[in-house]
Structures are given as C-alpha cells and as structure tokens.
Amino acid sequence: MFQELDKLFTKLKSLRPLSADSVKRLAEDFMIDFVYNSNAIEGNTLTLEETSLVLKEGLTIDKKPLSHHLEAVGHKEAYYYVEETVKEKQALSEQIIKNIHSLVLMGISSERGKYRSVPVIITGSNYTPSQPYEIPFKMEQLIDEYHTRMNEMHVVERIAAFHLKFESIHPFIDGNGRTGRLLMNLDLLSAGYPPINVKFQDTRRYYDSFKFYHENEGDPSKLVELVQEYVLEELKRYIAILEMAEKLNG
Template identity: 60%
Template sequence: MVTFNKIEELLHQLNSYRPLNEGELLRLREEFLINFTYNSNAIEGNSLTLQETALIIKEGITIDKKPLKDHLEAVGHKEAYLYVEELVQKKVPISEKVIKEIHSLVLMDRRADRGIYRRVPVTIMGAIHTPPEPYLVPVQMEQLIMHYEQLSSLHVVERTAIFHLEFETIHPFIDGNGRTGRLLLNLELMKEGYPPINIKYGDRKRYYNCFTSYHTNGKDPSEMVSLISQYLEEELSRYVEIVRIANEIR
C-alpha cells in the first residue's frame, strides 16, 4: 500500500523556505514546460526531439523535414499548459467544459475535432480494454465528474490516479486523450499546491502497464498511484534542493 507521508513531508519542507523570485520561477517553469511538452507528445508518437521542442516553444523556429502536425502539437500543448496554469490560479473545479477547453488547445492541428466527443468507435493499440461506444461517452463523462467529486476524502494522488485511469478508459476524444489526460492530472495536483509532474517517454512501458494492471486487477489503481507518487516525490525533492540552495545563497 502506497503511503503519502514522504510527499507531505517534502511539501511542508518546500513551503517552509522563502519562495524563489519571479525570474527564478519563470526559468524553472520554462524548463518544465519544454520537458513536459516533449515527453507527453513523444509518448503519443510525436517525432520532435527535446532540443527541437525547445526551439519551437522558445524561438518559434520551424524544424526542417519535420511534419507540420508535430510543430502544432508542440505549440498546442504549450498553450494548453499555460491555460492549465490560469485554471490553477482561479481554483477552477474540473468539469466537462474545462476538459473540452483543454482538449481544444491540445488538438490545434485538427480544428474539426477540437473539444468534441468522438462519434465513432475506437480501439487502442495494445490495450486489453475497448473504450465505450460513442453514444455512451457523454453519459460516462458526466458520471466520471460525479465520481471524482465523491473521491474528495482521498489523497489527491489517489483520486487523480483514479480519474486519469477512468478518463483514458473512456477515451472520449478521437485523438489527444493522453495529452489532455496528463494535463488534467497536473491541473488537479497543482490546485492542491503540488508541483506538476512529467511522465517520461522512457517510462512509457511502465505507464501503459498501469492501465493494464487497472483492467486486469479489478480496477485496482495502485500501480498508477505508485507511479504518480514516485514522480511527485522526485519533483518535490528537486524543488526542495533548488530552493534550499537559493535560500543559502541569500
């Protein structure tokens, strides 16, 4: 069973330090945004390297011989993340409207499909479950939001893990579900005062196995809870060290 004592201890430690100044925070935010965009898009098959992603996001440079789709996915993910930050500031509760707005930014390259629930059946390559038929998607999304609200007594890591697993199970959109789902995961973590996490492309097999485990073990979310906890602990430790050093220099 995963416990969250270490995560809570690290968050308390982080909050005990003097905050970084605006310039330092912007630098960390930019670094995270580039890495998060690269990894989240790469998991879904985007061919841009980390360096190419950085050039597109920071400089607006077009990468020779790379598809326009890949460029738009990088820009769209960046805009979606910046929108998530706005939602965090306003403490906006998760809703179908919020989900569709984030998806509309993610799917910048497919205007006709942005923010619209899929109208055709889909299968997920390598997955052991089949997403629901299109006519069931609106009902299941409504139920997902209601279920998430009922999980408020759980630790944020546990309830976001369950939400993420269920969201990807429904697979409500024709494309962009993974990227949207990981943005929603970070939205909820950040609203609770935690840093966002970046699930690495190199960990994609373990990440996919979390979904397999969920569907083969009676909807037990423990594998996803463990993955999110590990990433959150690592991110908190990194932030604590950065802020500690900055405080010592001051």
C-alpha cells in the same frame, strides 16, 4: 503510504518562495520538458532540443511534419491554460476538459473539444473504450465522482484514479493521453504541489499500469506508485532549489 511525500510537501510549504523571475524560468523549463515527453509518448518525433527551438524561438525543424510542430505549440498553450485555470481557482468541469483538448488538437479543427461520435479500438490493449453514446453520461459521472468521492482521497490516489477512468472512457477521437496528463497537473497544481512529467522512457511502465488496472478489477495501484515516484522526485527537486536559494540569499 504517503508519509514521506506528505512530510516533503509540508517542508516545501515552509520554505521561502523563489522570486517571480526564477519561478517563471523554472516553469518554462518544465513546460518544454513536459511537452516533449508527453508528445513523444504519443509518437511525436521532435527531440527535446527541437521542441525547445519550436516553442522558444518559433523555428520550423527541417524534415519534421508540420503536425508535430502544431502538437508542440498546442500543448504549450494547453499547459499555460491549465496554469491560468489553477490561478483562477476554477473547479474542474467538462468544459475545462474540452478547452484543454481544443488547445492540444490545435491542428485538427474539426475534432477539437468534441466527444467522439465513432467507436475506437486501442491497438494492443486489453479493453474496449466506452461507446460514443455512453461518453456524455460517463464524463458527467466522472466529474461528479471527482468532486465527491475522489475529493476525499490523497491527491496521488485521486490523480491516478481519475486518469485511469478518463483514459478508459477515451472521450475524444485523439489527444486523450495528452489531455489526461495535463489534467494530472491541473489537479496537482490546484493542491499546491509541483507538476509532474511522465517520462517518455517510462512509456512501457505507464501503459502497463492501464493493463494492470483493467486485468485486476480496476486496481489503480501501479499508476499510484508511478505518480507517487514522480511527485516525490519533483518535491525533492523543488526543495533543493529553494534551499540553495536561501543559502545564496542568506
């Protein structure tokens, strides 16, 4: 199922790495694109260009809500925290998830890093998230499963399974989607893969994968398919960049 992906991953590892400056530049470009798309999925109105101006220049965009600026900045800090967590080889924990959420919700201090204490309904959804009293146990159970049963899965399957279960628990009052997509990249980066970017243009397909999961007895195949496409796309992109760099450097 993942033959092409595994072959490309092996090829990526065999290529000479880029210089530190090139890696930093690529990472920053990806981060801006990731922040834009992830926030746009949740209704943030900053365009890609505006997101770049906010994050790189510290500018305030006229007639755009302050909260949307804070979401961009918080998401950037959360992404850098994910990178640092990977560098330090920290094992995924509830505390890491709460730390990511705290940065994502930079502008809402009272809810940062705290499991919700009230029930929620997802408008237009076909499932009801976990009740507040269930969340601590279910999150503990999910982390344990991630380090045991899920650890034996292919990284693409693991990412999809974890993401679907995390979003189904919906542990926070807000910021679950953004936190969950950051956790996807934490797993990918930890496994040596490039990060992926769930595109705003794929919002319907992304949400349909949750609908399919809940209507088909927890079948994660639709999200597995989407994640695999994104990983393949990024592997091919990175390989092309590395091969071009090798040609230029002789």
